[in-house]
Amino acid sequence: MDAPMVKVKVEEINDEIDVESQEREHFTRILNSFRSYRTFCQRRVTDTLRYYEGLPTHHKQLIPNFLQHLTHVQWCICENYDVLKLIIQDVEHIFENKQNAANAGEDEPTSKATLPKISDMDKLKSTLRQFVRDWSTDGQAERDVCYTPVIEEIIITSLAVTLHKCKEINNYTLYPWVHQWTNNLRNEDQVRAITFPDVDTSDLPENASFSMAAGNFLEVYEDPVFFIDTAHNIIAYVEKIFEILKPGGYWVNMGPLLYHYADMPNEVSIELAYEDVRSVIEKMGFVFEMEKKNIASTYTENPASMLTHTYNSVMFVCRKPVMKEEGQ
Numbered sequence: 339m340d341a342p343m344v345k346v347k348v349e350e351i352n353d354e355i356d357v358e359s360q361e362r363e364h365f366t367r368i369l370n371s372f373r374s375y376r377t378f379c380q381r382r383v384t385d386t387l388r389y390y391e392g393l394p395t396h397h398k399q400l401i402p403n404f405l406q407h408l409t410h411v412q413w414c415i416c417e418n419y420d421v422l423k424l425i426i427q428d429v430e431h432i433f434e435n436k437q438n439a440a441n442a443g444e445d446e447p448t449s450k451a452t453l454p455k456i457s458d459m460d461k462l463k464s465t466l467r468q469f470v471r472d473w474s475t476d477g478q479a480e481r482d483v484c485y486t487p488v489i490e491e492i493i494i495t496s497l498a499v500t501l502h503k504c505k506e507i508n509n510y511t512l513y514p515w516v517h518q519w520t521n522n523l524r525n526e527d528q529v530r531a532i533t534f535p536d537v538d539t540s541d542l543p544e545n546a547s548f549s550m551a552a553g554n555f556l557e558v559y560e561d562p563v564f565f566i567d568t569a570h571n572i573i574a575y576v577e578k579i580f581e582i583l584k585p586g587g588y589w590v591n592m593g594p595l596l597y598h599y600a601d602m603p604n605e606v607s608i609e610l611a612y613e614d615v616r617s618v619i620e621k622m623g624f625v626f627e628m629e630k631k632n633i634a635s636t637y638t639e640n641p642a643s644m645l646t647h648t649y650n651s652v653m654f655v656c657r658k659p660v661m662k663e664e665g666q
């Protein structure tokens with residue numbers, strides 16, 4: 339009589355094991371993208387070098403500094419790699435992924451199953467640019483546009499995340515634009531250094547309390563800026579934000595609608611125009627308290643590039659009514 343129940347339980351346990359092993363595999367793949375960074379990026383330089391070597395001599399003579407520039411690019415990649423190695427050196431303590439400790443210092447991944455994809459390497463390059471946005475003086479202009487108005491709305495006086503390894507201001511250097519092979523006005527723009535962190539990360543008020551959670555927003559609930567367009571189903575995000583907010587609580591949003599999954603192979607999502615997102619938010623029960631459109635804002639932008647992107651972002655503040663009827 340009890341057999342079907344036992345079967346369901348066994349299936350549930352198997353599902354959990356499946357999810358765990360998928361998560362472990364995913365995390366190992368991300369780690370492997372860090373480990374492969376130097377080899378992957380140097381391959382790009384080698385391709386250019388090989389093409390350069392095949393040029394007619396009189397062409398090479400016209401660009402006498404080019405080889406030296408490529409050597410400089412290679413050196414920057416090695417420097418970036420040193421910082422990336424630092425990030426993953428204590429990986430056994432992150433998210434309790436003890437199974438990764440054994441391989442933490444290796445240059446190249448060993449298992450084929452967890453080989454990084456090109457998209458993983460792209461994300462890693464964008465992580466390097468994210469250091470500029472969040473932790474350097476070079477990112478100040480972007481932060482002033484994207485973060486300051488949000489911080490002002492939520493009246494937080496000090497917002498920082500403790501980077502355990504950063505003991506001094508600006509004691510790390512990265513070359514975030516070294517992967518940009520096009521739209522450089524000058525060679526030195528490609529190999530330009532940035533230093534971080536531009537603040538003392540240990541200088542936090544005593545009562546400051548921060549936590550970090552890895553996972554899907556719909557499971558871990560964290561809502562930063564430039565975020566709502568990361569959804570497959572943006573309505574589910576709005577619904578979750580409404581559900582987790584206390585009555586009377588505020589939702590402050592800022593960013594564009596660059597839907598992450600739009601036109602991505604093997605992915606589908608619902609890409610609503612802002613007017614529809616707005617109406618979903620209201621229908622969910624939120625009350626708009628403030629709304630500003632066309633805020634010119636950038637995202638990990640290289641200011642020296644000949645190509646730049648500017649988003650006309652939307653910022654809004656919504657309130658979850660105390661009484662249900664207030665919002666209707």
Ligand SMILES: C[S@@+](CC[C@H](N)C(=O)[O-])C[C@H]1O[C@@H](n2cnc3c(N)ncnc32)[C@H](O)[C@@H]1O
Pocket residue numbers: 471484553554555556562563564565568569
């Ligand atoms: C465009 S970035 C914005 C990052 C940061 N808020 C900023 O403004 O610089 C979007 C961020 O959302 C994260 N993200 C995307 N989908 C997510 C999901 N379903 N759950 C949690 N985080 C997600 C990405 O990893 C990325 O860090």
